[in-house]
Amino acid sequence: MANSRIKNEVKGLGxxxxxxxxxxxxxxxxxxxxxxxxxxxxxxFQAKKN
Structure with a gap:
C-alpha cells in the first residue's frame, strides 16, 4: 500500500x-x-529611413 503511494507521488512529481x-x-x-x-x-523602420 505505502509502495503504491510512493509511486503515485513520484508520478505526480514527474x-x-x-x-x-x-x-x-x-x-x-x-x-x-x-x-x-x-x-x-x-x-x-530601417527600410523607411533609407
Missing part, C-alpha cells in the same frame, strides 16, 4: 516537472515571437 517545462517552453516561445516581431519592426 507530471509537475513536465507542466513546468511546458510553461517555460511557452514563455521562451513568447520571447522568440517578441524578438521576431521586434526584428521585423526594426527592419521596416
Amino acid at each position: 507530471r509537475k516537472k513536465d507542466f513546468l517545462k511546458r510553461i517555460l517552453n511557452i514563455r521562451e516561445f513568447k520571447y522568440l515571437i517578441d524578438d521576431i516581431l521586434l526584428f521585423n519592426a526594426e527592419s521596416k
